[in-house]
Amino acid sequence: MGAVTVADTIREITRVHLESNNGMLLGQCVSAVGWVNNTVPDCRNIVELPMTDVAGAGIAVGAAMVGRRPIFVVRFQDFLVLNGSALIFYAAKSKELHGRGTPIFVRAIASDGIGPVHSGVLHSMFMHFPGFRVCSPMAPKEYEAIWADFLAHDDPMIVSEHRASFNNSEELDDLVSEDAVITLYPISATRFEAVKAAEMLAAEGIRCNVVHILWLKPLVIDERMTGPLCRSGQGLVVDAGHEIAGASQAIAYQLTRVTGIPVLAMGLSDSTKCLCPPFQNRIPDAERIADAARILLRSKSSGGMAGG
């Protein structure tokens, strides 16, 4: 038996929830070829929704309102623009308004390089609205942890998944060294790239911290987050979503505010993700992250501050 992957973890968590916990799973084409990249088990309590995104989200919210703790599968995060209304306007508001939580587990799956409305990462949008817990697990144990968190709370949770993580079986521990000169804070699939970037930079003699961001909201700025930054003196938050007004800028601002150290943001440029390769506007890869770090360090050594 091979190592347990993120996909295996999601599937088994789901199976237990549906078979033993009276849970539900709702989504479009979930039982189609591949069962959502092998993340959905073939068992009871699965509801195939018709291709009615807005209504489908409302139906899932309704199931949450009567205590089924539904898993709502959104095969491409871009569709959250349609699915979002029921989540934002009802699920995320009910607890503060009425004292009644609406716990719904939204599996928002991201991809890259497959076109303008199938490649987006939209977790930033949900960080903006009150009432959500937002996370982006990329490793098996992380997924188990965020699922336990969901069961322990009664809030709607946006789980910003990425297909790049589904075959991953390794945990992603922080990489921190006393002689690091920059700290990277990667989010979503950029976490895999940031680890590679740190290896590339190490080969050049540049020591680099990598502090992984799992939880986007609530965002806890604690010693784990600030210590490596204060010691390294430089920071770069890297996200798989658009940079402008997004998670990377928001978190960079928070880190700067708390530590007084300028932290830069790096995400997708402010352009559409087209299908053709030159214009795919893909998530920052290791080479680009390493380049950004080099520029930042050169800028510091010359007394200036680079753009992200």
Add this chain to the structure above:
Amino acid sequence: MRGNMRSATTGVLQNIASSFPANESLEIYRRMCISRHFELGLVRAVKEKRVTYPVYLSLGQETVAAALSMVLRDFMIFTQHRCHATFLCFGGPAGKLRDELMGLPTGTSGGRAGSNCIQCHENGVTMFGHHGLIGENVPQAVGAALGSGRPVVCFFGDGAAEEDYVVAAIGFASTHRLPILFVCEDNDLSILTPVEKRRSWRFGDVAASLGMKTVEIADDPWTIADRARELKNDLPAFMNIHVCRSNWHVGAGTDGAPEWDRFSFVESELGMLGLGKEAAAVKAESADAMEALWAP
């Protein structure tokens, strides 16, 4: 353009009131009176600025909730934004509604939600409020029926009926034969724009094409109760009920007399049934109770 079926007599069953026991007719009327006099007190409170929240009044539309609450006793309730009558007729405590409208912590949502999103989870009533996204409660009602297996009554207006997700949700309910009675409280107005300026189709035709029984009737309470008794055994189903909103979309003001005054019709009918004296007593009792409730 489909024919306009809107009138005070659309689908009203002749002599239906006489088939109801006197106590049922009086109980329907009592619930109408509770809602009516609660809101008359509320209108005074608004004018005296004791209530400053925006209010969505059920005045003129009371018969729908009064009649259906007699028939759908064990149903979960998903309301639209105009929901005071629903709350009161199905058994919500009037004092908590008053407190909610006054922003008090003793209100239905601790004074945080207000007139358009009233909830009730006591007195054996399960009623979910509406947050203001028109028609949002329809897919939620469908999900709740799917998730719980319990019967649901879902109220919405003629404007919400035009929301794409409302149609889609009702289609899902039909596909899965969910136990939901969809009720359109059709006052012909989206704020002030009448139905005929907004669409050329009737929602009843849409619901029928989705595979469920439908009725299109005016707001005669005995007809509503009778038809609901029939439909509740064959759900999902849809009722389009023509009503007259007496007041503004939001606020206590009026734009002249409504098209018809069902409240007066009901009182006349009770008189013809020989229940005029009893009805007067019911009205006086309700008025006194609500007067006391709203006393400064």
